[in-house]
Amino acid sequence: MKILVTGGAGYIGVHTILALVNEGYIPIVVDNLSNSSIEGIRRIEKLKNTTIKTYICDIRDAEYLSQIFSENDIQGVIHLAGLKAVGESCSDPISYYDNNVSGTLVLLKTMEKLGVANLIFSSSATVYGNPKTLPIKEDAKLFPTNPYGQSKLMIEKICQDLANKTKLASKNAWKIALLRYFNPIGADKSGVVGEDPKGTPNNVMPYIAQVASGKLERLSIFGNDYPTKDGTGIRDYIHVMDLAEGHVAALRWVLSIKPLISECRAINLGTGSGTSVLELLSIFEKETGVKVPYVYSLRRSGDIASCFADPSLAHSLLGWKASRNMAQMVSDTWRWQEQNPSGYGE
Numbered sequence: 001m002k003i004l005v006t007g008g009a010g011y012i013g014v015h016t017i018l019a020l021v022n023e024g025y026i027p028i029v030v031d032n033l034s035n036s037s038i039e040g041i042r043r044i045e046k047l048k049n050t051t052i053k054t055y056i057c058d059i060r061d062a063e064y065l066s067q068i069f070s071e072n073d074i075q076g077v078i079h080l081a082g083l084k085a086v087g088e089s090c091s092d093p094i095s096y097y098d099n100n101v102s103g104t105l106v107l108l109k110t111m112e113k114l115g116v117a118n119l120i121f122s123s124s125a126t127v128y129g130n131p132k133t134l135p136i137k138e139d140a141k142l143f144p145t146n147p148y149g150q151s152k153l154m155i156e157k158i159c160q161d162l163a164n165k166t167k168l169a170s171k172n173a174w175k176i177a178l179l180r181y182f183n184p185i186g187a188d189k190s191g192v193v194g195e196d197p198k199g200t201p202n203n204v205m206p207y208i209a210q211v212a213s214g215k216l217e218r219l220s221i222f223g224n225d226y227p228t229k230d231g232t233g234i235r236d237y238i239h240v241m242d243l244a245e246g247h248v249a250a251l252r253w254v255l256s257i258k259p260l261i262s263e264c265r266a267i268n269l270g271t272g273s274g275t276s277v278l279e280l281l282s283i284f285e286k287e288t289g290v291k292v293p294y295v296y297s298l299r300r301s302g303d304i305a306s307c308f309a310d311p312s313l314a315h316s317l318l319g320w321k322a323s324r325n326m327a328q329m330v331s332d333t334w335r336w337q338e339q340n341p342s343g344y345g346e
């Protein structure tokens with residue numbers, strides 16, 4: 001079964017491609033390579049001894065996208081393409097709404113035109129903003145605090161409206177899973193693919209890995225005065241392969257819904273437990289034996305104290321549960337970093 005994966009060359013994309021191949025699906029990649037390279041896909045081809053059809057295409061290019069759908073018998077779409085840096089979304093909101101929202105509209109129009117109504121969408125825990133209660137359930141108040149999070153919420157609402165529209169459909173009823181990711185880290189255990197951020201990493205795990213490898217001097221911990229156990233921010237870190245397998249579980253669920261039934265469900269993908277930055281650092285040092293120098297800096301605007309999921313819906317609805325622990329997340333990150341000090345290289 002052919003599944004189109006937009007943004008398939010990116011960090012979560014390559015791991016999702018791997019999970020799809022492991023489960024016997026045929027992924028077709030669409031990516032404009034604005035934040036990735038083709039190398040990740042090539043490495044998966046080598047690892048799995050297969051060929052992955054890849055189109056260098058911007059999802060806002062309606063004509064090319066239609067052609068790709070027409071050339072391939074696509075049964076469902078995993079939509080990961082988008083811009084994802086919170087800070088950049090505040091300084092350049094138009095690019096974020098254009099890429100994320102307008103891009104998704106072009107994709108949805110194309111899917112509707114060509115009768116493909118099965119969709120898995122990459123949403124984010126940022127749609128919750130600063131949560132009132134923890135762990136966060138899917139019915140918590142949605143209050144994104146930056147344009148990136150707003151763009152994800154807008155797309156969620158568009159998807160909900162589409163599913164409402166086809167509630168009484170005679171054919172092609174939309175079936176949509178809105179996956180709200182918490183904090184993906186780690187890499188496939190092979191060490192051949194991983195996170196390869198352009199420039200200085202925005203996220204803590206690749207930052208720690210680059211300090212440990214000597215590429216960066218020291219880690220800046222943004223804020224040690226949060227109301228948490230040690231004053232540093234708490235997040236729900238999830239192994240990227242668990243997350244990738246969550247997409248396959250969501251795809252299976254979507255494909256199992258009867259043709260005339262339309263569905264649109266928001267589903268948290270997290271582990272359900274929170275880890276502070278200092279705890280993450282200490283696990284990293286224990287697992288790798290490498291000391292990571294750090295300094296405390298001021299809080300970053302828009303950051304929150306604590307955020308972790310209630311992942312029970314994913315378990316009951318999709319039969320999926322994260323299975324890899326923090327030690328695996330950290331040692332898999334380190335293997336990737338050590339084997340690929342320059343990421344995918346040029």
Ligand SMILES: NC(=O)c1ccc[n+]([C@@H]2O[C@H](COP(=O)([O-])OP(=O)(O)OC[C@H]3O[C@@H](n4cnc5c(N)ncnc54)[C@H](O)[C@@H]3O)[C@@H](O)[C@H]2O)c1
Nearest residue numbers: 007010011012032033034035036058059081082084122124
């Ligand atoms: N990584 C995280 O912490 C995280 C957390 C929550 C949600 N998400 C979401 O998951 C998705 C994937 O994230 P990621 O970490 O793999 O990011 P990434 O930047 O590594 O991957 C995104 C991919 O989309 C491609 N892309 C961007 N705009 C495109 C366009 N208009 N047309 C075609 N391709 C385009 C990029 O080249 C890149 O390969 C994103 O939508 C992101 O918002 C990520």
